[in-house]
Amino acid sequence: MTRRYSALSLFKEGLAGQKGWEPAWRSPEPKKTYDAIVIGGGGHGLATAYYLAKNHGITNVALLEKGWIGGGNTGRNTTVVRSNYYYPESVAIYDLAHRLYEGLSADLNYNVMLSQRGMVFLAHSINEMEITARTVNAMQINGIDAEIFSVDDVRRVAPMLNFSPNARFPILGGGWQGRAGTARHDAVAWGYARGASRLGVDIIQNCEITDFIIEGGRCRGVHTTRGSIRADRIGMAVAGHSSVLAAKAGFRLPVNSYALQACVSEPVKPILDTVVLSPGTGVYVSQSDKGEIVIGGALDRIPSYGQRGNLPVLEGVIAGLLEMFPTFAQLKLMRQWAGIVDVVPDSSPIIGESPLPNLFINCGWGTGGFKAIPAGGTLLAHLLATGKHHDISRPFDLDRFAFGRLLDEAAGSGIAH
């Protein structure tokens, strides 16, 4: 059986009809007891399981997924990776993720196609240019690669933008992060799954949590559709469904679930090399390696668990796109979808022990979870392994809401997530 991925193994397998590949991950029956349970087979859950095994040597781990791994927001986002944040606390967490992403293909022996083609965030007014300066300065002070772009700089990286001075949202310049880019979302999930499975983690799909096992005021395991599974350390990373599990565990979270829409056009030959964000028009766009224009939408305005696309938000997003890229009006929309995101009042994640002892949570990434997957996994694994916060996750504990220590990037920098 061929395990290692490389050009050579691919060539050898090509001669043998590609018949020697082993399963990317095992699908064993769940055991009765584990050292740790991770709930949620999205990027954050899979990364948590992987880092528990890799960083902490805890391999007797069950990862429980209600459906199929990578099927939630991990497979429903616009795949952007960046770390251009304002507050030092945010920078620490997103920079950790960004750096891990940069080594991820090699670490996992799985090409996650991190493509650092840069990202420009546009400024449409003098006021927005000033805010961009404030943001870029903050990033530079925090050690993040960020620059101010003039109109000509913007034209160089995204020539198809609407540079008319009479445009409704004229482009005055913007900010730039050169290390930003995209990664292949499915590959991130599958790569972590493969890595975790090889280290001994049991990945159990079609396994829905029906309740928590609570004994002596502590969480001791879970009841699932595939039987009861016990462990003394349980982590959950279930994004938009966090409130549902929290209710089963007897606490509430500062989370509202919304549908976040995105869509892609039909594939076309390369026309857009970088990621472009225009806060004024709400456009968040890039072109995938396949050639599809990937269009990120705004949040729906109605709390929902229905993973459904909707018309009004889509129309506004596409109108914004065509305002920024008038020639894209030639394109056709190919697919529209929605993910359920967990929106927190300060739009920063929640990582820490929950009000139910032994149960640790990683949620609240809202619209920005994909880019943080390696950090979310590292930090939740650290909590599960040590019972204590990593320095980087400490500010993101649930206790910040009572202290009033919110980390609202939008409030501080005006940058949308």
Place this chain on the structure above:
Amino acid sequence: MQLFTCPFCGPRDETEFHFGGESGNLRPDGTDVTADRWASYLYMRDNPKGAAREIWVHMNCGEFFVMERDTVNHKVETSIALDSAEHA
């Protein structure tokens, strides 16, 4: 595009409405409210999957009202004017 019913104006497109929060999230007055109680009022939510009872405002007429709906299948059960609802 969903259809919501304003108790005063009848069925209208979702774009005319704004979500006002979960019903029953009562404001605790005073400075002696505990930090946890205040944070609970400000931030903690049931965020139910399924049946929900919520405050909405119809922006065109400005009236707030209580709406019961399902957050999964988006079926709307009832809309009740705020002063005739057992809001609290």
Place this chain on the structure above:
Amino acid sequence: MTASRLSSGGSAIDRSRPISFNFDGRTVQGFEGDTIASALLAADVAVVGRSFKYHRPRGIWGAGVEEPNALVDVAGSVRATPNTRATTEPARSGLVAKSVNASPNAAADRNAFIDRFSRFIPAAFYYKTFMWPDWHLFEPRIRAVAGLGKVDPDWKSPGPADQINRHCDVLVVGAGPAGLAAAKLAAGAGKSVILVDDQPLPGGSLLHRDAEIDGKPAAAWIDETAAELKGAGHLVLSSTTAFGIYDHNLIALNQRHNDGRPDTLWRVRSRQIVLATGAIERPLPFANNDLPGIMSADAALAYLRRYAVLVGRRIVVATNNDSAYEVAVALATAGADVTLVEIRKNALPAAPSGVKLLAGRTLVSARGGMRVEGVTLDDGTSLAADSVVVSGDWTPTVHLFCQARGKLAWDETRAAFLPGDPVEGISVAGALSGAVALSDVFSSAAKATSAIGETKTKAPRSTGAEATGGVLAAWPIPGAKGRVWIDYQNDVTAKDVELAARENFVSVEHLKRYTTLGMATDQGKTSNLVGLALMANITGRTVPEVGTTTYRPPFTPVPLASFSGALGGELMSPVRRLPLENVHRANRAVFQEYGGWLRPAHYGGAGADADRTIQDEARRARQSVALFDGSTLGKIEVMGPKAAEFVDFIYYNTMSTLKPGRCRYGFMLSENGVVFDDGILVRLDENRFVVSCSTSHVASVHARLEEWRQDRFGRGAVYIHNATSEMATLTVSGPNSKKLLEALDLGLSLDDADLPHMAIGEGRFGEDAVRIARVSFTGDRSYEVSIRADRAEPLWARMQETGKALDAVTIGLEALMILRAEKGYIVIGKDTDGTTLPHDLGVDGPRTKRKNEYVGRRSLFTDVAVQDSRLQFVGLTVAEGEPPLATGTHAIAKSGGKLRSQGFVTSSYHSPTLGRPIALALIERGASRHGETIDLQHLGMLRHATITGPCAFDPSGERLNA
């Protein structure tokens, strides 16, 4: 010549109107009514495109929306669109079509060599390689070969797409026999009906399948039925695709036009939706089943009867079901040499006349290069063929049903997923519901409309021969030799599905994502079920156990322009305009957008040096008198018996102690304690206040007031009215402002005793009441004069005229920003951010002293609110001769070798009056650090500045009364 146009026939084409267009550089002749595909077939063009991954030569597969192969970039004198399906795009003179993903053209593609390496690049190969040394080395070349069509960078928009909203009782999707019958029955029940079909003409399969209805030929019945519907005022839309069903029975349609206009988006809210979307024919699995010349049997019949195109001379028809018999006979009758290869041994339909039948035989492979040359059967028989038409049975078009949250049920006898439990507001008819025989189709239509109401119309009757639905499932067999294509466009073969299974990508969504099966522009209309069935076979599960993928809008790709409609340019986010905009324009104002309003930034015309003009306006404003249009200022009236109690609750500052006729400045907080807005509250009388708020916050302040009123006070206690747009506010400011105002003779005393600072007076200008508020945002004596917006022009003119003698200057917003910054007056959202609490701005009195409740109160006492490291509002001065600090510059501190931000510059200007730069900032512990010199950084450049109080000009406030 193999494919050719017959000398007669073709129901869709008009032979009296020949057309010609260009395909891949050659001229193609056709007739009005042709699609690009039918004209290419008639011209015997075999290779029309290249596949996505292996650049395999591909021919036309279908005759409709399911087409995976025949994609062209359309340009020329018609609307340009990449990746256009040749099978649905009308051929027009002047059209230029270019095959996609082929260079220089489909017939001779220089990337064709990739196919020879296909064994090394199976499904998902890219996850396993390109890692060393770095993905970035490989990516650009991979990007360059990926993608299909090309975007024209010089493309000009033909204008915005129309968008139309409609309501109806019943919307029927599909104008085939089921849809026409359903529409007729619904109309007969007195309902308003919209009938939608994506073909240019109604009729669906009846356009090329044998049928007789109510004793008439099908064509006559179609025409009659459509005419009847139109005549009764119902809407019949052709060339219109129902592409999405959204919540609460909203159905989205995209209508194509044949005259170069952009498509039209229809949003239709229908009480009942009848889906009669039909079914799509599947390919048969055999090696090389993707060669050009291998085509859907139903499409071959459609080309024959609608376009008079015979697809070959020596044709092998292969089938596993009854529907291909009619095709075989028709092709033979048209003059082709036809062999029918039938998988089944038993229970066959009547032998087709004029056709050689090989029953119990299966195609195992096809041969050929740029065109199919022959096939080999399972018994080793080799047949020569210039065309192979296949039917692997029919997949009901369940997409819209699933979009409407319908669940599917597997029907073993039909070997297909059919709509399962009914969905409220949706019914299904025709082939979608599993019907095959026309009489069953009509009874399904009657059933689908039965709940709508009693109909006066009789259901149509099938009076001719009936189709039968015999089928023996023919799915790909694991381990079969050669390459059996499943998804043509994305080059997914049976081996790729086997590879996915081997590597544990066995769930349907993993299969799809890992192999890209069904993710091409055709969204798997011909391939999804085949892939599922193979996966079921490999993993020992049934097809329903493997499941189906989620069906998402749109059903077929929809132009982005349809979604945006007119929502571009000025309509994207319309700016609000001042009542006096034209007057300002005549006065050479230069406009900019501020908080959603278009306002004069400065005067002097666009050609003027903006900085100098602004400096000049700010300087002169302090010298004599300045005129400013402040009409955007919010004016929200709050009245009622509990109005005073209400404003106390709303404001951070105590407002109930304000005396009638007086004004007070205050903050509004959010419940999290953050300063949300600031402004002047005017008390007109005991129970009547006017809240003036920031320009950009009027709507949100109004919404908050309403929310608290309805939540805590109720209808009888307080009433709120937003009068912002009813009144224009013209500001007169400066040492000579009183003099100017007195000359206007507004009928009230402006003596300081009668109208002191922070008081209001009522006067008249001609016949109109004016309200004069003596408040100041400049630090100078100022009067805000409010008047009915439609009467503001003469007042402004009088002010301008009167001001001449006083050397008055009209100032724009930029000069005002300098004046207020000199005074250290804040602008919310600029000098504050989403964390600024009132005591950060130096206003701590209410927090420590107020005893009654107000919005945001408890949040001012959290751990974070009381910590001493908060950012506080200060002024900054730079050393003499240094330029102004850039707004956005950060104050920095070094700790442990690392830089740390200590706050930032929020506003920065050169003050013409002071003759030096001024700046406002939020700085950590700034209020207690006055006099301290700090380090600042902007884009890597180090600066220094000294912390001061925010007010740089007239700190004692004498000028307010000067």
